[in-house]
Amino acid sequence: MKTVITISREYGSGGLEAGKKLAEKLNIPFYDRKLLALIAQNDGLNEKKSNEAQSDDIPFSTRAEIIKKAVQNGSCVFVECCADYVLRDEKDIFNIFIYADEFCRMDRIMQKYHIEPEQAASYIVKKSKERAVYYNLYTSKKWGDPENYQLTLDSGATDTDDLAELIHAEIAKRKLPL
Numbered sequence: 338m339k340t341v342i343t344i345s346r347e348y349g350s351g352g353l354e355a356g357k358k359l360a361e362k363l364n365i366p367f368y369d370r371k372l373l374a375l376i377a378q379n380d381g382l383n384e385k386k387s388n389e390a391q392s393d394d395i396p397f398s399t400r401a402e403i404i405k406k407a408v409q410n411g412s413c414v415f416v417e418c419c420a421d422y423v424l425r426d427e428k429d430i431f432n433i434f435i436y437a438d439e440f441c442r443m444d445r446i447m448q449k450y451h452i453e454p455e456q457a458a459s460y461i462v463k464k465s466k467e468r469a470v471y472y473n474l475y476t477s478k479k480w481g482d483p484e485n486y487q488l489t490l491d492s493g494a495t496d497t498d499d500l501a502e503l504i505h506a507e508i509a510k511r512k513l514p515l
Contacts (some may be wrong), residue, residue, distance in 0.1 A: 339412040340429045342504075343421040345472075345480070348464035349457070351443030351497045352435035353416050358501035360414040363515055366407070369416045370395065371404035372405045397475045412515045417468070421485060431513055432484040433504060440495040443505075467488030 342359070348350025360367035373395060395403075401423045407413060408424060415424075421432040437445075439461060446457040472480035483489050488507055488514065492500050508515070 338429070339408070339423055340431055340508070340513040340515055341408050341420075341427055342414045342433065342508070343419035343424065344414065344416045344433045345421060345468075346416070346435040346487070347437060347442060347481070348461055348468070349446045350435045350437045351445060351492045351495075351500055354497040355435065355492070356414050356416040358497055359504050362501055363412070363414070365411070365515065366405055366413040368404075368413060368415075368418070368420075368489065370400075372420055373400060373418065387478055391488060402502045407502065409434060419472055419475055422472075423477060431488070431508065432486040433512060434481060434483065434489045435482070435492050435500070436471070437488065437493040 342356075344352050344356045344359075354367070357367050397419070400418055404418060404420050405413065406422045407415075408427065421430070424430050439458070442461055443454060443457040446460055447450065447454060449459075452460075469480040472478070478485050488502065488504070490503060497502070
């Protein structure tokens with residue numbers, strides 16, 4: 338028995354960090370777009386696909402193949418990568434969307450990258466557009482639509498440790514197999 342947890346998130350919402358902390362807490366693998374390249378190399382996908390996976394611009398079909406292969410090993414946490422869509426036919430999948438208001442996201446980004454408010458605001462607009470365009474292009478769903486997820490969380494006033502704990506509590510409440 339396994340549960341695959343997917344986390345989609347707004348840029349600056351703390352979802353990436355919360356996903357990593359959740360995976361550590363549950364002692365299960367964590368995957369994001371950067372780790373997909375390592376999977377491609379370690380699992381012996383052909384050289385072309387491995388080279389594609391080394392860039393940030395992994396073709397969707399390659400990304401989907403890597404994601405499907407990774408879940409064969411058991412429970413795990415995915416952040417982004419359209420994993421909720423790629424794994425839509427999996428039996429035990431728990432899809433989460435993490436969001437926050439713009440000011441909270443700006444604050445997180447300014448603290449993390451030590452940048453000015455204007456630059457943080459620009460990053461939010463750019464990254465949000467990129468994520469929405471990518472998700473909407475490769476799936477039959479709309480990015481951020483609450484109907485795509487079993488749980489949506491406002492991370493605005495919550496640190497990433499507490500956010501991971503909230504998700505962990507919800508997994509326990511739902512008695513999801515790990």
